[in-house]
Amino acid sequence: MDVANANVDIPNQASLISQLIRLGDDHLVLGHRLSEWCGHAPMLEEDLAMPNIALDLLGQARALYTYAGSLENKGRDEDAIAYNRLEHEYTNLLICERPNGDFAHTMLRQLFFSCFMHQYWQQALSSTDENIAAIAGKAVKESDYHVRHTAQWVIRLGDGTDESAQRSLDAVQQLAPYVNELFETDDIAAACAVNKVLPGPSSIEAGWNVQMSDILEQAKLPMPEYQMGQSGGRQGRHTESMGYLLAELQFLQRSYPNMQW
């Protein structure tokens, strides 16, 4: 991506770099979690569908990291940002690092996230930063499919057998504490919403609720009560499971620094 002519007219470019890395971390970490299903999905068809989504997320993370690195201009490429940081330097949403749980849990987590991101990318299409608009142009089509696919599963599982309905209900309750963080808008996120460079997360909340209540009603599931939620991912405060995730994610770069293939 050519960013030499990037004209980023916001008050604080450091905020934009931070916010891009936050978004990149969301996609990298959730993509890694989804990839853990590869070879273990409940049916062959899903064994391809979930890695497909994971690869979309990784691709989005790459674009976000690359752009952040070029704005930062300190010689960090996508790999340096993705692999060479300590746990507290990752600023992903906590919902992205949650263990996969069962299939219903994974599908609902993906739906919560993708529903948010799809609306986020839709807004970002009209970003005043042409690089961000370009990333959004690709990501909006991918996230549209993620919503579609996971929504169909959530509806079938929620309105399925007694067991699938119970597992889906459990997933709603287990994931509810991690929803509010999606919409949190601190100073960094707010700075990026100036001049419509990036959407403000809080601006997505109403639309997310409309779309989610429609899907969950079809699934005969309740809306998550998320107002009192977990927080801290954006500040690098993670759940216990993050360390294990990074141990696997970073293994090669930690064992063989700067290795490439």
Added chain:
Amino acid sequence: MTDTAQTPLWEVFIRPRNGLAHRHCGSLHAADATMALQAARDVYTRREEGQSIWVIPSSEIVASDPNDKETFFDPAGDKIYRHPTFYDIPDDVGHM
């Protein structure tokens, strides 16, 4: 989900490019038509193979009986005049 009674078999047809016909490319298991279409997208069009997808329940296909092979197909074996190879094509026509 491994219970195939809940996820019957579907046949998948992909149209590779505009102007070409849908071709059978494989089968998959899915609970219903919507899921079958999505699974077909995920399984069979990962490398830009398709512009359009059809899925139909395998149980809806009416197939010829292999035991009917002699009756159905052998009679065509000695009727070479049905192949359009006995005409002289004018040079101006070019490749047909």
